[in-house]
Amino acid sequence: xxxxxxxxxxxxxxxxxxxxxxxxxxxxxxxxxxxxxxxxxxxxxxxxxxxxxxxxxxxxxxxxxxxxxxxxxxxxxxxxxxxxxxxxxxxxxxxxxxxxxxxxxxxxxxxxxxxxxxxxxxxxxxxxxxxxxxxxxxxxxxxxxxxxxxxxxxxxxxxxxxxxxxxxxxxxxxxxxxxxxxxxxxxxxxxxxxxxxxxxxxxxxxxxxxxxxxxxxxxxxxxxxxxxxxxxxxxxxxxxxxxxxxxxxxxxxxxxxxxxxxxxxxxxxxxxxxxxxxxxxxxxxx
Numbered sequence: 189x190x191x192x193x194x195x196x197x198x199x200x201x202x203x204x205x206x207x208x209x210x211x212x213x214x215x216x217x218x219x220x221x222x223x224x225x226x227x228x229x230x231x232x233x234x235x236x237x238x239x240x241x242x243x244x245x246x247x248x249x250x251x252x253x254x255x256x257x258x259x260x261x262x263x264x265x266x267x268x269x270x271x272x273x274x275x276x277x278x279x280x281x282x283x284x285x286x287x288x289x290x291x292x293x294x295x296x297x298x299x300x301x302x303x304x305x306x307x308x309x310x311x312x313x314x315x316x317x318x319x320x321x322x323x324x325x326x327x328x329x330x331x332x333x334x335x336x337x338x339x340x341x342x343x344x345x346x347x348x349x350x351x352x353x354x355x356x357x358x359x360x361x362x363x364x365x366x367x368x369x370x371x372x373x374x375x376x377x378x379x380x381x382x383x384x385x386x387x388x389x390x391x392x393x394x395x396x397x398x399x400x401x402x403x404x405x406x407x408x409x410x411x412x413x414x415x416x417x418x419x420x421x422x423x424x425x426x427x428x429x430x431x432x433x434x435x436x437x438x439x440x441x442x443x444x445x446x447x448x449x450x451x452x453x454x455x456x457x458x459x460x461x462x463x464x465x466x467x468x469x470x471x472x473x474x
Contacts, residue, residue: 258298258299259299260296260299262294263302264293264295265292265295266292267288267290269313269314269315269316270314271288271289271290272289272292272293275293278308279305282305283305284296316382317380317381317474318380319380319403319472319473320377320471321379321400322374322471322472323374323376323388323398323467323468323469324353324374324469325375325422325466326371326466326467327370327463328360328364328366328368328466329367329368329463329464330364330367330464333368340370343370344368345369352443353468356443356445357369360466372392377400379400381404381405382403382405383402383403386400386401386403395424397423398421398422399419399420400420401417402418403418411441413440414437414438414439414440415437415438415440415471416437417435417436420432420434420467422465422467430451431448431449432447433447438471440472440473443470444468445466445467446467446468447466451465
């Protein structure tokens with residue numbers, strides 16, 4: 189009986205010990221996740237604070253950089269091949285104020301515009317190419333001349349050796365049905381790319397004078413460049429304008445019919461069918 193009682197008492201003690209151990213384990217299991225959640229929340233709050241501080245610093249730096257970019261500065265440049273006034277016709281949108289001469293340029297410019305401004309200066313301040321214009325003045329007639337004008341009949345151009353010029357005149361023949369040509373000795377004019385004005389008295393017995401304005405070369409690849417002329421005027425004895433045209437472009441080494449005009453000759457007078465004056469120009473980059 190005593191043994192039974194001792195066994196029962198031992199069993200009760202063991203049961204109480206197991207029960208108390210389970211309760212402690214349960215309490216530990218509940219306490220650990222709560223502590224972990226607190227650490228996670230703390231780390232998250234710290235990360236957010238650091239991210240916010242980083243964003244604020246980046247925004248501050250961006251604001252300072254923008255202010256610096258929009259700060260005006262004064263810079264001076266040396267010019268080699270272009271004058272200040274000529275260059276500023278293309279670069280005026282980059283600067284606030286400028287002054288300069290043929291060889292120097294001083295500008296007030298925003299810092300953010302400096303790279304584009306200097307890139308344009310590098311592109312434009314280069315040695316200008318020479319453009320050689322070859323000018324033909326040609327008198328043409330649709331009708332045969334009377335025999336009394338033997339001197340004109342004998343001086344007629346019977347053979348055109350320049351194949352490109354011949355191709356142009358053959359094309360005109362289809363438009364105006366010209367039968368006879370008197371081609372004068374071609375004149376040559378040399379101009380710089382960017383020239384404002386060129387004036388020349390042509391090799392002609394009729395006192396022809398030619399004016400070219402605003403000559404520009406476009407493109408860089410040889411053989412594919414374009415010559416642009418803002419104004420071409422052919423006059424006689426500085427008085428009568430025979431051909432006047434504006435904004436002409438043509439390819440280098442190409443032939444351009446600038447215009448066809450009436451012209452007075454020894455064998456034309458009122459009542460007589462008149463002659464035509466043809467102005468043709470070609471250009472080559474030297």
